[in-house]
Amino acid sequence: MIELQDPCWGQVRLERWNGLHEKKGIDVPYDVIRASVHLERSQPPAALWLAWLSPEPLPSAIAITVETIWRAYISRWPVEPGIHFRKETLGWTMPRFQTKEAGDRWTELTAIACWLLYLARPIVEDTPLPWQKPQQRLTPQRVQQSLYPIFALIGSPALPPKRRE
Numbered sequence: 001m002i003e004l005q006d007p008c009w010g011q012v013r014l015e016r017w018n019g020l021h022e023k024k025g026i027d028v029p030y031d032v033i034r035a036s037v038h039l040e041r042s043q044p045p046a047a048l049w050l051a052w053l054s055p056e057p058l059p060s061a062i063a064i065t066v067e068t069i070w071r072a073y074i075s076r077w078p079v080e081p082g083i084h085f086r087k088e089t090l091g092w093t094m095p096r097f098q099t100k101e102a103g104d105r106w107t108e109l110t111a112i113a114c115w116l117l118y119l120a121r122p123i124v125e126d127t128p129l130p131w132q133k134p135q136q137r138l139t140p141q142r143v144q145q146s147l148y149p150i151f152a153l154i155g156s157p158a159l160p161p162k163r164r165e
Contacts, residue, residue: 002066003039009074011039016066028053033066035073085140086110117143124150 124146
């Protein structure tokens with residue numbers, strides 16, 4: 001058990017149980033961590049239970065502390081909206097490719113698209129839809145929404161369609 005003071009989560013108590021496993025999964029041990037936060041409050045929220053399964057067996061000389069696992073867990077919050085944006089808006093997981101290399105290329109393209117939206121923030125103007133409030137700091141969705149006027153100015157390299165007669 002360890003207790004620490006966190007600027008965001010207040011007083012935190014971390015407890016860890018090592019080497020647990022399911023009845024049928026004796027060969028896959030994992031650790032369980034109970035994180036109790038805001039203990040300074042008169043009624044702290046319910047404890048948060050985390051399972052830690054090491055990505056690969058670590059030598060016994062290397063021990064990952066319960067505080068390291070807790071810090072990794074709470075630092076995942078800024079990452080998850082980016083993953084959600086790639087999946088939902090950029091279609092990261094929609095295509096089904098025949099080869100692993102094609103899937104890897106698609107993953108790289110969606111990562112590049114995210115960076116382009118991030119880098120385009122200073123050059124676009126917010127163009128909110130009628131029901132949206134204007135934003136000072138544009139989100140990737142708002143940047144993507146505001147790129148259309150720039151694309152209209154650039155034009156298309158394609159020839160105009162031929163009329164059917």
